[in-house]
Amino acid sequence: MAINPDFLGKTFPAGPPYEISRVKLAEFADAIGDPNPVYRDRSAAVEAGFPDVIAPPTFPIVVSMASSARALADPALNLNYAMVVHGEQRFSYVRPLHAGDVVTAQVTISDIRDVGLNSTMTTITRISTVAGEHVCTAYSTLVERGGAA
């Protein structure tokens, strides 16, 4: 059974605010194997012109996934997660996220379609600070293998 097309266009309420900590950014940078000091050493980040340690370019996926996981978990969406692979990902940044940012992510399902035997779903996640500053938009396309079979 395919992804439920009734979810097309649905926007999910932003979840609880996500506070970005230095510890989390260092952990993420370690996990991707990137030793860059701007992700873990505040003085290096300040020297580079940032207010605090910054997030690696792909870190917004962590914030985005925390919100989209709630949406994707809805049984009515009918997404079989073990069959899901990532199809496309894009980030458009206003500025890098940095430690101390408190952000929320609002997820909208912008596309659901069948491509051959697979189903794809595209989400647009708008990440903003709790003060209302738009920081990053993430565009994700997930592929459910065999979802249209």
Added chain:
Amino acid sequence: MSDQVGYDDVEVGTELAAVSYPATRLSLVKYCGASGDFNVIHWNERIAKSVGLPDVIAHGMFTMAQAGRFVTDWAGPKATVVDFGVRFSSPVVVPDDDVGASITVSGQVEEKLDGNRVALALTTRSRDTKVLTRARAVVRLP
């Protein structure tokens, strides 16, 4: 980490030399924990194979992160990434051995844009297969 690149020093067509990054089972376990993406296909060989994959595969976002590192290492600490997009064309298969997989990223300066922005076209391979296509980053340089 590289030295700082300046916008005025960049020429369209310049090739960015390839760099290889490792991806082991441990990398994936760490990435599961740090990212919160615990999809079983990234750590459970039995289930990965049962759903038709050759073996455990890397998170697409782990692979994209390596391409991101390639970009930021080239651009230098004072650069900021303003746009970064990829298509995941083939999985990075990570065997359960002491070596794992290797992700090799190379690039080319594709375009110089206004506002001190530079567009890079990236090529990302594992085992001679392109694992990312349409991979493009735009960075703002000092």
